[in-house]
Amino acid sequence: MMLKNIMVLLFISIIALGSCNRTADKKESQQDSIATTTADSLPKVMDTLAVPKQEIAQDESIDRAISNIVRAYSMQDSKSLNSYIDKTIGLYTIYRPGVQAIYVHATSIDFNHPIPEYYPYPKPNFSGKVTFGILPVYDCGKETWNKKGLFCNNKQHPTELSQTAKFMNEILEAKISDAEIQKLKALEAKSYRVILTDKNAPLIFHITKQSNRWVLTVIDRAYGSCDA
Structure with a gap:
């Protein structure tokens, strides 16, 4: 009887562990999808400091x-x-x-x-x-x-x-x-x-x-x- 109870508890633990892993994988997959969508769909912001400004022609003497x-x-x-x-x-x-x-x-x-x-x-x-x-x-x-x-x-x-x-x-x-x-x-x-x-x-x-x-x-x- 004792051995049977131990086997039941072990089986329940394996099922619970598998469920947790699937949930974690699902969350990670969702986060990856969100990150990918954000990077591809949002407009890229230009670094204004990196863009060279047009030189203003100075008056020649x-x-x-x-x-x-x-x-x-x-x-x-x-x-x-x-x-x-x-x-x-x-x-x-x-x-x-x-x-x-x-x-x-x-x-x-x-x-x-x-x-x-x-x-x-x-x-x-x-x-x-x-x-x-x-x-x-x-x-x-x-x-x-x-x-x-x-x-x-x-x-x-x-x-x-x-x-x-x-x-x-x-x-x-x-x-x-x-x-x-x-x-x-x-x-x-x-x-x-x-x-x-x-x-x-x-x-x-x-x-x-x-x-x-x-x-x-x-x-x-x-x-x-x-x-x-």
Whole structure:
């Protein structure tokens, strides 16, 4: 009788133990399912500290822009120089085919096709700094500049472009509209004139503030030319 009772108790214990194990396995399986569902279905949160922020372009200083333009022009680096030409404004080239100066409007510069075609772009040799102040003057009698170097007058706005348009109308009957001349004057109102005095390869241009950056808008190939 005693042995029979022990066998019954042992059988009940085995059944109870199996039931507990199945319950534990079921709970573990449910937890795994929940964990898997949560990881796959919930949106991933980006770590904002790990995402690089877009760099804000800093305004380039006028002296740095002038130096870069002079360097690109001297090296006849069309790609670098054209990066300073705003496509909506373009580039005005002033030159003198005779007594009267005229201008040509383009969207870029090509050193292989100069404006005018008979006057190749020279290669100035200058590596100094920009001096801000009164611009140098060319003396046709002495065929020399009154001072040497790279200068920018940042206290006075140029008028050479609009004056050229005015004279083209008066002398050449170019029929440039008043609206266009006002547009040129508005461009000059935010521009400064730069002169690099190189005896054989002077460089004269206008630099303009456009959309928080400095751009090249005018190359003056007429001033300093005393042939006519």
